Amino acid sequence: MSLSSPSDTAVQPAATGDRRNDKLGQDTVICHAGRDPAAHFGAVNPPVFHASTILFPTLAALDAKADAKIRYGRRGTPTTFALEDAVAALEAAAGVVLTPSGANAISTTLLAHLSPGDHALIADNVYGPCRHCANEVLRRFGVDVDFYDPLIGAGIARMIKPNTRLIWMEAPGSLTFEMTDIAAIVAVAKPRGIVTVVDNTWSGGVFFKPLTLGVDISVQAGTKYISGHSDLMLGTIACAEGSYGRVKSFAQRMGICIAPDDAYLAQRGLRTIAVRMRQHQVNALQLALWLEKRPEVTRVMHPALATDPGHALWKAHFTGASGLFGFVIRETDRRKLAAMVDGLRLFGMGSSWGGYESLILPTDPRALRSATSWTEPGQCMRVHVGLEDVADLIDDLDRGFDRLGR
Numbered sequence: 001m002s003l004s005s006p007s008d009t010a011v012q013p014a015a016t017g018d019r020r021n022d023k024l025g026q027d028t029v030i031c032h033a034g035r036d037p038a039a040h041f042g043a044v045n046p047p048v049f050h051a052s053t054i055l056f057p058t059l060a061a062l063d064a065k066a067d068a069k070i071r072y073g074r075r076g077t078p079t080t081f082a083l084e085d086a087v088a089a090l091e092a093a094a095g096v097v098l099t100p101s102g103a104n105a106i107s108t109t110l111l112a113h114l115s116p117g118d119h120a121l122i123a124d125n126v127y128g129p130c131r132h133c134a135n136e137v138l139r140r141f142g143v144d145v146d147f148y149d150p151l152i153g154a155g156i157a158r159m160i161k162p163n164t165r166l167i168w169m170e171a172p173g174s175l176t177f178e179m180t181d182i183a184a185i186v187a188v189a190k191p192r193g194i195v196t197v198v199d200n201t202w203s204g205g206v207f208f209k210p211l212t213l214g215v216d217i218s219v220q221a222g223t224k225y226i227s228g229h230s231d232l233m234l235g236t237i238a239c240a241e242g243s244y245g246r247v248k249s250f251a252q253r254m255g256i257c258i259a260p261d262d263a264y265l266a267q268r269g270l271r272t273i274a275v276r277m278r279q280h281q282v283n284a285l286q287l288a289l290w291l292e293k294r295p296e297v298t299r300v301m302h303p304a305l306a307t308d309p310g311h312a313l314w315k316a317h318f319t320g321a322s323g324l325f326g327f328v329i330r331e332t333d334r335r336k337l338a339a340m341v342d343g344l345r346l347f348g349m350g351s352s353w354g355g356y357e358s359l360i361l362p363t364d365p366r367a368l369r370s371a372t373s374w375t376e377p378g379q380c381m382r383v384h385v386g387l388e389d390v391a392d393l394i395d396d397l398d399r400g401f402d403r404l405g406r
């Protein structure tokens, strides 16, 4: 068994809270935060408000509209406020800004903070479109960008310039799943007044709370685990007290808002995120352990495995692991790879992840590096382990490996 001990990866009661202080446990908060049935005829879920114009009955009410919470569709409705409140509770945030996609949550967060002449540090294993936004948009607006080795830890101090304004982290990293020492980077950034951001999509906000570590902003592609059903696009920017106003007003100036049906679906998905994540965790670990023993597999990249180089850091930061990890197979012949993946019955191929269904994707991390290089031989794969029976998933991959070897 390569898990360090069952308790490392067993389901954690995750932030059970301090009952003496009347604090609620995480599962309870996820079920109840942001809901107010009494305000909606007793309906359990916040209704969908389709609205652009909000009518004011009198001139006095119109004159006072700057103080009204609901005054124009773009500024939010009870549907979007319910989702904001629920995500704020999940991420331990002072306020949440909702955006039309995870990629937009990234660009909005970057542009809200960075001005011409500023410098930003971005992890080398970051989600691809974040890298492209930095290279193609930030640079065009005169922002200096450097990518850093995600294993740098406190060594990030060496890369800080007098004009460094923001440090972007993602853990574990997209495609390659390295862990970053977030606490060490925050310890360097905080005294210098540098804003820290974590892309927290992998943990869904259930297994990691960056803001409780002193991180300023936790960004998620709500498209993934918050939605949980592969049927909507959403970004969430969960902000600590000092960051919320800046991000919120920037998003308003940019005209960023989300559609009411997507807000409704996302809050509905969110209600089951804790229980889904625990099952994703269990299924993924079983599959990862099985893959580790396969002769076709040269490496499994999953920080909850005791054999993973990021295991200690993962344990220090996270209370659990999600359903997404990577592995490397020895065979690189494209035709054989096609025979393997084309014949899979249960694993779909496509972008995104975080739904209830399993996915598999051949990846190439080499194209998405600049500060470091990816030299591991073999074909990288990314797998999202869904909520199916693991035995069936293993059987599907087992047959796939047979086709690969033929």
Ligand SMILES: *Cc1c(COP(=O)(O)O)cnc(C)c1O
Pocket (backbone or CB within 6 Å): 101, 102, 103, 104, 127, 170, 174, 199, 201, 202, 220, 221, 222, 223, 224, 233, 234, 235, 352
């Ligand atoms: C998918 C993803 C995003 C982008 O989300 P979209 O909603 O697809 O734009 C951002 N960060 C990470 C880590 C992701 O996996």
